[in-house]
Every structure is written in structure tokens, then in C-alpha cells.
Amino acid sequence: MSDKVYMVPNPPTPNKGVELNPEICNGCNQCVEICRSDVLMPNPEKGKPPIVLYPDECWFCGCCVDECNQPGAIRMVHPLNQSIVVSWKRKETGEYFRLGMKNPPPPNTRPPVR
Amino acid sequence: MPTWQEFIEEEGHAPEWPYPIRYGEENVITADVLILGGGIAGCHAAINAARKGAKVVVVEKGMAKRSGSGGAGVDHWLGACTNPCSKVTPEEYAKTIIDSAGGYDCGSLRYINAKESWDTLLDCEQMGVQIRDINDEFKGADFRDEETKLMFAYDYENRYNIRVYGHNIKPCLYKEMKQLRVEIYDRVMVTSLLTEGGKQGTRVIGATGVNVRTGEFYVFKAKATVLTTGLPGRIWVFSTELRSSFRDFNNTGEGFAAGWIAGAEFALMEHSGSDSGAFGYIAYGMGNPSNTWYGSPIVDANGKEVPWFDRDGRELKTVQQRFQPAPGQKFILGQGIGVPSNYKNQTNRIPINLPDRIGKGEFTLPFYADLTRLPDQERRAIFGLMVGNEGKSRIPVYDTYTKAGFDPDKDMLQAPVMPPEEYKVTNFWGGMAVPHWRRIGNGGLVVDWDLRTNLEGLYAGGGPIFGAGAHASAATSGRYAGRKAAAYALTATEPVVDRKQVDDEKARVYTPLKQSKSGIGWKELNAGICRIMQDYCGQYKSEETLKIGLRLLKELGESEASTAYAANPHELGRTLECHTLITVGEMVMHACLARKASSTFLNFFRLDHTEVDPPEWHKFLPMKLEDGKVKVKELPLDYHLRPPYAPSYEENYKLHCGLKR
Numbered sequence: 047m048s049d050k051v052y053m054v055p056n057p058p059t060p061n062k063g064v065e066l067n068p069e070i071c072n073g074c075n076q077c078v079e080i081c082r083s084d085v086l087m088p089n090p091e092k093g094k095p096p097i098v099l100y101p102d103e104c105w106f107c108g109c110c111v112d113e114c115n116q117p118g119a120i121r122m123v124h125p126l127n128q129s130i131v132v133s134w135k136r137k138e139t140g141e142y143f144r145l146g147m148k149n150p151p152p153p154n155t156r157p158p159v160r
Numbered sequence: 161m162p163t164w165q166e167f168i169e170e171e172g173h174a175p176e177w178p179y180p181i182r183y184g185e186e187n188v189i190t191a192d193v194l195i196l197g198g199g200i201a202g203c204h205a206a207i208n209a210a211r212k213g214a215k216v217v218v219v220e221k222g223m224a225k226r227s228g229s230g231g232a233g234v235d236h237w238l239g240a241c242t243n244p245c246s247k248v249t250p251e252e253y254a255k256t257i258i259d260s261a262g263g264y265d266c267g268s269l270r271y272i273n274a275k276e277s278w279d280t281l282l283d284c285e286q287m288g289v290q291i292r293d294i295n296d297e298f299k300g301a302d303f304r305d306e307e308t309k310l311m312f313a314y315d316y317e318n319r320y321n322i323r324v325y326g327h328n329i330k331p332c333l334y335k336e337m338k339q340l341r342v343e344i345y346d347r348v349m350v351t352s353l354l355t356e357g358g359k360q361g362t363r364v365i366g367a368t369g370v371n372v373r374t375g376e377f378y379v380f381k382a383k384a385t386v387l388t389t390g391l392p393g394r395i396w397v398f399s400t401e402l403r404s405s406f407r408d409f410n411n412t413g414e415g416f417a418a419g420w421i422a423g424a425e426f427a428l429m430e431h432s433g434s435d436s437g438a439f440g441y442i443a444y445g446m447g448n449p450s451n452t453w454y455g456s457p458i459v460d461a462n463g464k465e466v467p468w469f470d471r472d473g474r475e476l477k478t479v480q481q482r483f484q485p486a487p488g489q490k491f492i493l494g495q496g497i498g499v500p501s502n503y504k505n506q507t508n509r510i511p512i513n514l515p516d517r518i519g520k521g522e523f524t525l526p527f528y529a530d531l532t533r534l535p536d537q538e539r540r541a542i543f544g545l546m547v548g549n550e551g552k553s554r555i556p557v558y559d560t561y562t563k564a565g566f567d568p569d570k571d572m573l574q575a576p577v578m579p580p581e582e583y584k585v586t587n588f589w590g591g592m593a594v595p596h597w598r599r600i601g602n603g604g605l606v607v608d609w610d611l612r613t614n615l616e617g618l619y620a621g622g623g624p625i626f627g628a629g630a631h632a633s634a635a636t637s638g639r640y641a642g643r644k645a646a647a648y649a650l651t652a653t654e655p656v657v658d659r660k661q662v663d664d665e666k667a668r669v670y671t672p673l674k675q676s677k678s679g680i681g682w683k684e685l686n687a688g689i690c691r692i693m694q695d696y697c698g699q700y701k702s703e704e705t706l707k708i709g710l711r712l713l714k715e716l717g718e719s720e721a722s723t724a725y726a727a728n729p730h731e732l733g734r735t736l737e738c739h740t741l742i743t744v745g746e747m748v749m750h751a752c753l754a755r756k757a758s759s760t761f762l763n764f765f766r767l768d769h770t771e772v773d774p775p776e777w778h779k780f781l782p783m784k785l786e787d788g789k790v791k792v793k794e795l796p797l798d799y800h801l802r803p804p805y806a807p808s809y810e811e812n813y814k815l816h817c818g819l820k821r
Binding site: 113156 | 163168223228552566573
């Protein structure tokens with residue numbers, strides 16, 4: 047928790063659009079350059095992850111994710127009012143899963159068509 | 161500190177704008193052919209103009225490598241009638257679509273698409289897009305041709321729509337543009353067209369733009385200009401709080417507004433459809449049997465399968481039959497074209513009376529798309545080839561759901577839970593449509609067989625041309641318009657820019673930066689415009705309310721909009737978009753006033769002219785500004801086959817296409 051509290055506007059909605067992982071991101075800003083809407087801005091400190099300034103203008107196209115050459119550095123996050131209703135049922139077991147659930151099933155490893 | 165909030169907590173101040181601020185600085189750029197909008201149509205236009213030897217400049221508000229509605233990818237290519245396997249002729253295809261649209265479609269555009277769609281796709285293949293099953297992943301599938309390795313969508317008998325691995329199509333086009341030395345100005349928003357003598361209705365000789373990162377100003381001088389700025393959105397519905405995201409947020413109709421003010425002629429601006437706006441779901445991301453998911457089995461909560469039917473109500477017992485025309489039917493039209501299919505070419509589907517059957521308890525919600533019921537190749541064609549290559553689903557659905565554990569071999573993807581009546585449309589993820597929340601229909605620039613507008617020097621490709629279309633038609637019309645614009649530019653005289661026109665535009669563009677900070681911002685302004693459009697130009701229209709709407713738009717422009725405040729170049733761009741939206745809204749209202757009859761084809765209903773589709777109103781009502789006044793004329797629906805044009809598609813195409821055929 048931060049000691050100092052600032053007056054800031056409410057978070058924009060959706061809050062995220064994309065999420066960066068500072069452990070993996072090397073601050074190359076390729077995602078900044080590819081984004082059609084300038085959702086991301088370069089960090090004033092070189093080598094640091096970009097700042098998500100306009101998540102409310104994200105088109106959720108994922109081009110930033112496609113462009114990134116550091117796997118796991120950037121992730122597209124659907125708005126909650128969209129992702130909360132994405133669910134599926136496993137036919138054999140009747141198990142119910144949803145996007146964003148607490149303990150998700152392991153990723154499907156059958157290789158995707160690329 | 162990847163979030164703004166974290167930055168403030170750590171640094172104790174807001175981050176400074178990361179790009180140099182250059183408000184008012186002027187760059188003058190000269191081109192033979194100027195392309196406004198670097199989406200699918202714009203890139204093809206640029207490439208084909210450059211191949212003709214023209215010096216080409218592209219102006220793009222986002223980043224041309226990925227921007228535009230087709231920027232993230234494409235999974236199936238429509239209307240490839242001249243591919244070696246096709247059993248549909250360009251003539252048949254064009255006529256079918258025009259008939260389905262009740263004649264309210266652009267004949268020249270439609271035929272050009274049917275004629276060159278396959279050639280355009282071959283061109284994309286040369287640039288590095290995979291259009292065939294070269295790895296034999298689908299060897300032996302019903303939808304595959306063993307010789308060419310092409311794979312087809314919707315109609316496996318007639319084989320004129322092609323499934324493609326188009327996820328990288330935009331980067332391929334971008335690379336080709338770079339190789340051809342096309343000059344690309346990314347992050348530059350078009351603000352106006354320049355005309356000879358600065359007058360309305362004269363030759364178009366370029367455009368002005370503003371950089372949305374630095375705020376610098378651009379004057380583009382060009383012998384020919386191609387408008388490829390896409391279809392305007394955010395006119396009736398705008399919310400960042402609650403929104404579906406099918407349409408690109410950045411398409412706000414700069415080309416429409418700039419063309420209108422320059423004196424270009426538009427048709428069908430009265431056409432609109434109801435939209436789900438905030439109630440939509442992740443595009444292609446919920447269980448459904450439509451478009452990329454065409455053919456998918458739908459089951460109810462108890463595992464009971466919803467039957468499929470052909471146009472005659474004959475139940476289709478096998479999966480294979482879903483991809484075949486009905487007995488006696490020449491071909492099925494498929495989906496995603498932008499026109500509803502009529503009986504003749506109606507696409508197979510789950511029952512239209514599904515809402516009643518839900519109401520009677522025959523099916524229990526929720527529904528699921530059960531891909532496990534499909535043969536392996538069909539299943540992987542949907543959740544793999546198609547969902548994995550269509551731009552709006554590649555990362556958002558295919559990649560995201562796969563990482564989250566969704567497995568099409570084992571899992572059933574749920575459909576949205578909606579009121580029963582919403583299941584009459586098979587594209588479930590579109591969500592509930594609200595009558596007065598609308599989206600623009602097939603309105604746009606009137607063009608001739610050169611895809612030229614009424615203004616000398618101004619051509620169009622993709623969304624800005626009136627009539628429906630999708631990825632392949634944007635690509636094809638862009639290619640054709642680029643070729644024609646280059647041919648014109650090679651013979652055209654040097655443009656002379658009118659200084660006063662530039663200065664006036666410059667003053668207008670920077671106004672939002674000079675306003676008091678107590679003015680409203682672009683978001684509230686956009687929402688205000690939408691409220692006027694919803695209330696005064698919604699599902700039902702009348703003379704009185706449309707006139708009030710026009711008055712309100714004008715007042716908004718003079719008061720709230722003229723005092724709107726922008727804090728940086730990004731907000732400046734968004735504020736200028738709102739000014740554009742006001743102009744597009746006015747265009748729509750003028751067009752609605754001009755059509756004094758209702759029309760089911762145009763989804764157009766007037767409370768004061770209730771007669772639906774009376775024959776005397778079966779015509780286009782092109783309109784333009786002349787000396788600042790709206791002028792409406794009449795044009796027969798088949799104007800493209802009447803003098804001065806030849807009476808057949810083929811003859812007109814041969815005379816105008818500019819290819820040796």
C-alpha cells in the first residue's frame with residue numbers, strides 16, 4: 047500500500063485492455079508502434095514496459111500480442127462485461143469452465159493452426 | 161509501472177507527453193496518387209498505383225502495418241468467382257447480390273469485385289499470404305480441392321468463397337508497399353480535402369492532415385486522390401464503458417465528411433440498421449452457427465440438437481448437406497456480405513422460428529456450439545483455420561480461449577443467454593439489437609465504372625463507396641481504384657493549392673487546443689451527438705423530428721462542440737472526429753428527409769410516409785453540397801448499365817478496367 051494518496055480520476059472502463067508483465071517485457075515498444083489507437087504510450091524510463099494510457103480505446107484486436115517477440119510480456123484482457131459470460135461445458139464430464147475462472151483447466155496443447 | 165496509476169504513485173506526478181509537440185508546424189508533401197486511409201482498400205490502392213509508376217503517399221490515422229477493419233486478419237475470401245474451381249460466374253454473382261439488395265447496391269463495384277476478387281487473392285498469395293492447404297492438413301476434406309489445395313466456405317458445390325490463412329495479410333501488404341517505395345504517413349488524421357481554387361465541386365488536388373501524436377500539420381498535394389477511410393461508426397452509439405468491439409473504434413467517417421464538404425456526391429446515406437451497441441459479445445467468441453462458425457451444430461441445455469433447414473424448409477440430416485445448395489438451387493450466398501440473401505440464394509440455417517420453439521419449451525436455454533459433433537476436419541476448419549485467422553478472433557478468441565483451456569475436441573462453447581426473439585438471427589454474438597441504436601448501412605460515394613466520384617481527381621475504394629462489402633471487396637475495389645487513379649495522375653496537370661483554403665482549415669483544426677479547460681471533452685461530445693441521432697434519426701423518422709435533429713446538430717456544432725477542449729494531440733484527434741461525426745450525422749438526416757417513402761430494403765421507416773417500397777421511390781437519391789446548399793437528384797438503380805455506360809457488365813468492365821483482357 048502506498049503512503050501517499052493522490053487525487054486521480056476514476057479508472058477508465060474497461061480498466062485494462064492489455065496487461066504487461068514487467069518481469070518479461072524489455073520495453074522495446076513494438077506494441078506501442080503497432081497499436082492503431084495509441085492505447086499504449088512509451089515509458090519515460092527507457093527499457094521499462096509501456097504505460098497503458100487509453101485502455102478505453104482498445105479494439106481488442108490483439109495485434110500488440112501478435113507483434114510482441116517476448117512471449118508472455120503482453121496479454122490482451124477482454125472487458126469483464128464480455129469475458130464473464132464466456133463459458134464452456136466439457137461434454138464427457140459435464141464440468142463447467144469460464145474465461146477468467148479461479149482454477150482454470152490446463153491450456154489445450156493440441157497445436158494451434160498458425 | 162505499466163499503469164498510469166502506478167506511475168503517479170511512484171513518481172508523484174503525471175507522465176509527460178512522450179512525443180514532441182509541434183502544433184502548427186506545416187509539412188508539405190507531394191504525390192501523384194494520394195491514398196487517404198491505410199486499411200485493406202488503401203494498401204491495395206497504394207500497391208497498384210505504385211506498380212503503375214506513380215509516386216504514392218498513404219495517410220493513415222493508426223499504423224498501416226495493422227490498422228483498418230481487416231488489419232488483424234481474414235479467414236475467408238468472398239466472391240472469388242474466377243478461381244479455377246468456381247461454378248459461379250461474375251455476372252451471376254453480381255446480379256444475385258444486387259437483386260438481394262433490392263437493387264440498392266453499387267453495380268459497378270459489385271461486378272468489379274466478382275471479376276477481380278480471385279486475382280486480388282492471388283496477388284496476396286504472391287505477397288506471402290497462405291491461401292491453400294499447402295501442408296495437407298485438410299487432405300481429403302469435402303471443402304478442399306485436391307489439385308489446387310484451395311479450401312472453400314459455405315457452398316462446397318459451387319466453390320466461390322475461399323478459406324484462407326489470412327492472419328498476416330496486413331503485414332504482407334505493408335511490406336509490399338515498403339518495397340514499392342510507397343511513402344506512408346502513420347498517425348496522421350485526414351481533416352479535409354483540398355480543391356482547385358479552394359472551391360466546392362472542383363477538382364480534388366490533395367488533403368490536409370494532423371498528426372495525432374505530435375500535432376503537426378500536413379498539406380498533401382496530389383494529382384489524384386483515393387478515399388479509403390472505411391465506414392463511419394460512433395454515430396448512434398458510443399460508450400467505452402459498456403461496449404462490444406466488433407467495429408473499429410477509429411472509423412469515424414473523415415472521408416465521408418471531407419468528401420461532402422468538397423462537394424462529392426453520396427447515395428443511400430438514409431440506409432441504417434439496428435445495432436446491439438453495448439449489448440454485443442466478443443466478436444466470433446460465443447457459441448453460434450454463423451459466418452466463421454457456419455455449419456456448427458447447436459444443442460440446447462439438455463444436449464438436444466437444433467435442426468438445420470434449407471430454403472424450402474427441408475430438414476438437413478447430415479453435416480455435409482449444410483454446405484450444399486438445396487435441390488434446384490444454383491448456389492447459396494453465404495454470410496458476411498452485407499446484404500440479406502433472398503429466397504433464390506438463401507443460405508441454409510437453423511430454424512427461423514427458433515424463438516417460438518424456445519417459447520413453447522421445445523428447447524431449453526442456454527444453447528451451446530457443439531463442435532465435437534462435427535467430423536474432425538470440419539471442426540478444425542472452424543476452431544482453427546477460421547477462428548484462428550479471422551482478425552477479430554485470432555488473439556481475442558482462438559489464442560485466449562485455447563490458453564484458458566477450451567478444447568474444441570471436448571468442450572461445447574456456450575451461446576449468449578438472451579430473450580428468445582433474439583435467436584431469430586444466427587449470429588448470436590451480435591447480441592440484442594436496439595431499434596434506435598443504429599449503425600450506418602450501405603451509404604457512400606457515388607462512383608462510375610472507373611470508381612471515380614463526381615469530382616475530378618477523386619476516386620474511392622472499400623467502405624466509402626456506396627453499397628455493401630467485406631474484406632475481399634475492399635481489397636478488390638482498392639486495387640482497381642489505385643490503378644485508375646494512377647492512370648489519371650499520369651496525364652493530369654500539377655495541382656495548385658489555394659493558400660486560403662489551407663489557412664482556414666489550419667485555424668479550424670487547432671481550435672480545440674485554445675478553448676477554456678472548462679469546455680467538455682470528446683467523449684461527452686460524442687455521446688451527445690449519439691443522443692441526437694438516436695432520438696431524431698432512430699428507427700422511425702419524420703419530417704418534423706428530422707428537422708429538429710438537424711437544428712440540434714447545428715447548435716451542438718456552434719456551441720458545445722466549438723468550445724470542446726483537447727489536452728494533447730491524441731485528444732485533438734478524437735475531438736476533430738466528433739466534428740466529423742456531426743457532419744456525417746447531418747448527411748444522414750438530409751438523406752432521410754429526401755426519401756419520402758418507407759423501405760424494407762433500406763430498413764427505413766417514416767411515420768409521415770408509411771407506404772413501403774412504392775415503385776416510384778425505387779431509385780437512388782444522390783445528394784451533394786453546391787454553394788453550401790444540399791442538392792438532391794434522382795438516379796435509376798441500374799444507372800451503371802445506362803448511357804453514358806454500355807448496357808452490359810462485361811462491356812463496361814472491358815472498357816474501363818485498364819487491363820489487357
